[in-house]
Amino acid sequence: MITIGFLHTADVHVPTFRSLLRELAPGIADRHVVDPGLLADARAGRPYQDGLRARLGELAAAGAEVILCTCSTIAGAAERAAANVVRIDRPMAEAAARYPRIGLAYAVESTLAPTRALLAEVGAGDRVVEIACPAAWPLFEAGDLPGYHAAVADRVRAAAGTVDVVLLAQASMAPAAALLADLPVPVLASPALAVREAASRARRPLADRNA
Structure with missing residues (x-):
């Protein structure tokens, strides 16, 4: 089964994006990682990139073909960190x-x-x-x-x-x-537009996902 991973910085986003995925892309599985510390560090000007890469790695290891980063503060960094990331606001x-x-x-x-x-x-x-x-x-x-x-x-x-x-x-x-x-x-x-994009990318052949 195709799987989309979601990286959040607040627990409140998990049910929102799970529901959107069920509505907009039924049949695609989801995995969620929540790390409020990433946003806290970014807002404070502290380094967070190592933690960000670790969380993206967790989702990839859990089988996520595509990862949607739902925090607009760090989504650009997430997009640059891995080719299979969809930036929430793009x-x-x-x-x-x-x-x-x-x-x-x-x-x-x-x-x-x-x-x-x-x-x-x-x-x-x-x-x-x-x-x-x-x-x-x-x-x-x-x-x-x-x-x-x-x-x-x-x-x-x-x-x-x-x-x-x-x-x-x-x-x-x-x-x-x-x-x-x-x-x-x-x-x-951003949520519905980003979920549609993530689902569309996840359904593409592997070679075309990051094109």
Whole structure:
């Protein structure tokens, strides 16, 4: 059976991505590794790459043909560390690049630089409008997910008139999109787009997976 590995930095993501995989790619098995320390080290500016490679190795050893890194702060490093890694925010960034003004909503400062670098890589670096949500992340850390998503939605709603699309930089923000369904601009979240990409890559012949 084809297997996709998931590397998370918070336990809350395991049921979310397991459910998405069942919905979008039934018949593909999943393996999950959670390491909050990777994000903590990245946010503090401490080295985390050795630990990242070790966690990717665990998933590969467990039979994962493709690995989806669900943390946008470290996903770029994960993508560079192994050829079989799907970066959580790349499919979303590529979709957002079609729009003239891109609202980049983020709740953790460590997410901003790698996401901006990714948007520059896909040709949209000069069209970014930052939408910082600093009050939201403490709610996530406290386990208040409804409050977290509402705080993100409030900040996005206030800025929506200045952009043509909104990109929710962190996978944890995805439920905020449902709170913004009435906006006149699209709101893009990464989880479903990334799971589709990971499933598509996992189904390819081995020689074509990293093309």
